[in-house]
Amino acid sequence: MLQIRVQGRGGQGAQMAGEVLAITYFREGKYVQAFSSYGGARRGTPVSTFIRVDTEPVRERCDIIEPDAIVCFDPSLLSPALMSGAGPDTVILINSTRAPEQFADMGDHRFATLDALAVAQKNGVGRFVNSAILGAFAKVMGSPDVEFLAEVVRDVSPARKNENAAAVLDGYQMVRIKGEEGSGLVAAVATSAGAEGASA
Amino acid sequence: MSMDTSNITVTSGQSCMPPVQEGDTRMLLTGNHAVAYGAMLARPQVVPIYPITPQTPIAEKISDLQLSGEFDVDLMTAESEHSAMCACVTASLTGVRVFTATASQGLLLMHEMLHYAAGARAPIVMAEVNRTLGSPWGFWPDQSDSLSQRDTSWIQYYCESGQESLDTVIQAFKVAEQVNLPAMVVHEAFYISHALEPVVVPSQERVDRYLPPFNPEHRLDPLINESWGAVVNQDMYYRHRKELTESMALVAERSIQADAEYQELFGRSYGIIERYRMDDADLAIVGFGAMCGTSRVAVDALRAAGLQVGLLKIKLFNPFPTEHVRAAIAGIPKLMVIERNVSPGIGGVLAQTLKANLYGMKDAPTVHSYLAGVGGLNVPSRLIEELAKKAMADEPVAESLWQR
Known part of the structure; x- marks a missing residue:
């Protein structure tokens, strides 16, 4: 079972990002479960979205304590409680302008970072960073297939469908992964021309 | 903001999930939206409802389905849960099928009319989303709301998944209308109500075969001179309560039977335990x-x-x-x-x-x-x-x- 926790603040689109992941894996024919927990359903309050993906029906009805991946929309949300279930194999993808190595003092995890706001703005989706972060997720986790993911994002986006799909592909290219040469620039070379010249 | 995921189906040729029966659709739905589909398939004519977190997506989805023309229903937006349940009772007594949904404080506000509904032998089916009771204020899954209504003479089913909640709404009508008692289909906030999961939505044709139209022996109708609500004497009240209790005693066997028939038509069953x-x-x-x-x-x-x-x-x-x-x-x-x-x-x-x-x-x-x-x-x-x-x-x- 793949267990993912998406941490954001109300209004950032973290819940929608989680739902898009669930839709994508569901369309791939996987069993999924995705739910969110939030305080007051207001902008700015922390929102946790939990996603389980499996080849068997999901039976658990509880929060994810030991996720395979934590997707964090805001570095200020990287609390000890959030990090407590993370191990050396846990991917921690952070929306940040900083290099992943700069988070190394938080523990031995597979850190990755993306300047998602820059990717969002470059692609004309304003402050909506979730599509870019989804693309980065696909790169770091090796799943779901990024082209398929971009198609789903195009399909379900309420507005700016092509721009959001482009932000997925761009996020895939621009993510910086701890210990990998060029911190994501390698990926940018290997894929389409769309990302060339983007600031990371 | 939540997306409309109801038209999303599996596109991959290598699905882990078994194929569905002809006419059924596998959708990615929250538990609450699954309940709304279950309600639509049961064809209630009247749905009096008042929104409350975390039940609101049920009311919203029913409204969507009505707007799209899929659900031919009189959706009454009442001014409180108490009024919603009053409308449920009177509508049900005219002989139409009635569905509603609530949660938490809303259920408590209905309390007086919950007893009244059961006493009136109105086979209303209500979805109830478990949420903490105030004070202090919260939105969290806790069963104290529905359990505090245990003694209102309503049947109570507790569900484990959105699929089970959908299936149980349909089964609950079948049982409630046989014993003339209202039924609550209960699931918990967030872990079920807001959890997106694959849910098989059965074909309307098969649900129609399973659940025939509601056609009660007695109904409020000026042309046949039947009424409900007159003052009774002690003996009549005693007999009424005894009969109600005897009807309640039939529920376990009728539920087992309804579940077995469901298994035959839809391939899913849950049992009463x-x-x-x-x-x-x-x-x-x-x-x-x-x-x-x-x-x-x-x-x-x-x-x-x-x-x-x-x-x-x-x-x-x-x-x-x-x-x-x-x-x-x-x-x-x-x-x-x-x-x-x-x-x-x-x-x-x-x-x-x-x-x-x-x-x-x-x-x-x-x-x-x-x-x-x-x-x-x-x-x-x-x-x-x-x-x-x-x-x-x-x-x-x-x-x-x-x-x-």
């Missing part, structure tokens, strides 16, 4: 609702570690299926109840109800009562495993113990 890996068990975990899913995972882990532990899921809580439960646990020395509710002064409501129903049973098991997840606190399978080991080692005590 379920024994999961109970063979040769030294300990049975007893629970209801969402925690049963997590408990299955805990049972598998305990069995893998060599401990003989099983799960008894209580789906039909009211009327409590005493004889079925007694038969299911015969020979098991220990029970451990875990539940997400508390009645201060009483303890866990399921544990107390279970103990009362074991009274006088030969070689009755001991009962350990644990309050886990009260207020919506997370209950992972690891905690359930720890509690099972604790119950196996400890002597039972009379009171319910707080656990986290």
Whole structure:
């Protein structure tokens, strides 16, 4: 079972990002479960979205304590409680302008970072960073297939469908992964021309 | 903002999920949206409703389905839950099928009319989303709201998934209309109500075959001079309560029958209780609702570690299926109840109800009562495993113990 926790603040689109992941894996024919927990359903309050993906029906009805991946929309949300279930194999993808190595003092995890706001703005989706972060997720986790993911994002986006799909592909290219040469620039070379010249 | 996921189907040729029957559709739905589809398929003519978190997506989806023309229904937006239930009772007594949904404080505001609905023998089906009661204010899964309405003469089914909630709404109409009693289909906030999952939405044609139109023997109609609500004398009241109780006593068997017919047509069944890996068990975990899913995972882990532990899921809580439960646990020395509710002064409501129903049973098991997840606190399978080991080692005590 793949267990993912998406941490954001109300209004950032973290819940929608989680739902898009669930839709994508569901369309791939996987069993999924995705739910969110939030305080007051207001902008700015922390929102946790939990996603389980499996080849068997999901039976658990509880929060994810030991996720395979934590997707964090805001570095200020990287609390000890959030990090407590993370191990050396846990991917921690952070929306940040900083290099992943700069988070190394938080523990031995597979850190990755993306300047998602820059990717969002470059692609004309304003402050909506979730599509870019989804693309980065696909790169770091090796799943779901990024082209398929971009198609789903195009399909379900309420507005700016092509721009959001482009932000997925761009996020895939621009993510910086701890210990990998060029911190994501390698990926940018290997894929389409769309990302060339983007600031990371 | 939530997306409309109702038109999303599997596009991959290599699905892990089995193919659906012809006419059925597998959708990615939240538990609440699954309930709305279940309600639509049951074809109620009237839905009086008032929104409240975390029930609101049920009301929203029914409204969407009405707007799209899929659901031909009189959707009445009342000014309170009390008014909504008043409308449910009167609509039902005119002989039409009625559905509604609520949660938490909304259910409490209905309280007076819940008794009235059952007394009027109105077979309303209501979805109830478990949420903490104020004060203090919260939005978290906790069963104290529906359990506090145990004594209102409503049938209560507790569900473990969105699929089960959809299927149970349809089954509940079948049972309620046979015994002329209202039924609550209960699931918990967030872990079910807002959890997106694959749900098979059955074909309307097959649901129509399963659930014929509601056509009660008695109805309010000026042309046939029937009425309801006159003052009765003591003897009439006594007979009325006795008849109501006798109808309630039919519910377990009628529910089993409705579930078996559902299995035949739709290939899914749940039972009024379920024994999961109970063979040769030294300990049975007893629970209801969402925690049963997590408990299955805990049972598998305990069995893998060599401990003989099983799960008894209580789906039909009211009327409590005493004889079925007694038969299911015969020979098991220990029970451990875990539940997400508390009645201060009483303890866990399921544990107390279970103990009362074991009274006088030969070689009755001991009962350990644990309050886990009260207020919506997370209950992972690891905690359930720890509690099972604790119950196996400890002597039972009379009171319910707080656990986290």
